Amino acid sequence: xxxxxxxxxxxxxxxxxxxxxxxxxxxxxxxxxxxxxxxxxxxxxxxxxxxxxxxxxxxxxxxxxxxxxxxxxxxxxxxxxxxxxxxxxxxxxxxxxxxxxxxxxxxxxxxx
Amino acid sequence: xxxxxxxxxxxxxxxxxxxxxxxxxxxxxxxxxxxxxxxxxxxxxxxxxxxxxxxxxxxxxxxxxxxxxxxxxxxxxxxxxxxxxxxxxxxxxxxxxxxxxxxxxxxxxxxxxxxx
Numbered sequence: 141x142x143x144x145x146x147x148x149x150x151x152x153x154x155x156x157x158x159x160x161x162x163x164x165x166x167x168x169x170x171x172x173x174x175x176x177x178x179x180x181x182x183x184x185x186x187x188x189x190x191x192x193x194x195x196x197x198x199x200x201x202x203x204x205x206x207x208x209x210x211x212x213x214x215x216x217x218x219x220x221x222x223x224x225x226x227x228x229x230x231x232x233x234x235x236x237x238x239x240x241x242x243x244x245x246x247x248x249x250x251x252x
Numbered sequence: 253x254x255x256x257x258x259x260x261x262x263x264x265x266x267x268x269x270x271x272x273x274x275x276x277x278x279x280x281x282x283x284x285x286x287x288x289x290x291x292x293x294x295x296x297x298x299x300x301x302x303x304x305x306x307x308x309x310x311x312x313x314x315x316x317x318x319x320x321x322x323x324x325x326x327x328x329x330x331x332x333x334x335x336x337x338x339x340x341x342x343x344x345x346x347x348x349x350x351x352x353x354x355x356x357x358x359x360x361x362x363x364x365x366x367x368x
Contacts, residue, residue, distance in 0.1 A: 144295075181290070181340050183358045196355075230295060238346040238355060240286055243295040 143167050144244040146231050152250045153221055161216045161247045163231030171195075171237055172214040174206060175230040177246070183230070189214055190237060218249075226251045254279040256345045258359040266367045271315075271330040273362045275343035278324060284346040285326040287317055290361075291339045299341075302326065313337070338366045 144165045153159055165172060173196075174186040187206040188196035194206065203219045214231060228248050232241040259274040277283060287299040300311025307319040313336075317328045326343060343359040 181361045181363075183342070183361075185356075232296075238284070240284075240298050240301050241296075241356065242298070243288075245295045246293075 146244040169233040
């Protein structure tokens with residue numbers, strides 16, 4: 141059983157398109173996160189949701205919008221994709237804020 | 253405020269020799285500390301965690317780390333490196349923020365290369 145899953149694993153698209161990445165966790169956790177990892181492996185937190193409420197919203201362009209339909213899902217929608225959005229996006233979940241996080245396998249987004 | 257510094261961006265060892273990945277942290281409150289490993293094209297996997305119990309923490313795959321409050325360090329070690337240990341390693345600190353909510357802060361990562 142996969143604890144944190146993401147779809148798709150790879151996403152290749154053109155500039156200006158809109159795309160979504162889906163995340164699901166079956167750990168019963170209350171908190172979920174989105175991270176962006178650049179080519180130098182630096183991890184930057186983008187959003188965090190706790191019980192379906194947004195609790196962290198770092199400096200991220202408003203083209204990025206998270207949606208949490210329920211505690212087990214946190215999706216990431218990106219409008220008007222730009223070349224600089226190319227990265228690996230990781231979803232993670234934890235029991236509560238500050239506890240160890242469990243990561244999904246990542247979605248490699250390539251914008252051409 | 254809290255921060256974490258991984259002192260080496262790259263570490264190279266020979267197979268069968270010890271591994272030492274260094275991590276220093278700063279935190280205004282009692283921290284929890286974690287090490288994660290990321291193999292190529294994979295997600296991050298929790299190696300071990302310190303949460304104010306025993307200062308020497310054992311993790312998976314033969315890794316361990318020692319919490320030293322006086323040195324504000326949480327170095328990761330392994331007695332004998334294996335080729336499969338080649339990966340990126342992240343040190344992470346969790347502590348109460350000023351808003352009384354705990355937050356994780358990730359280090360910049362250490363790339364471990366294991367030579368045959």
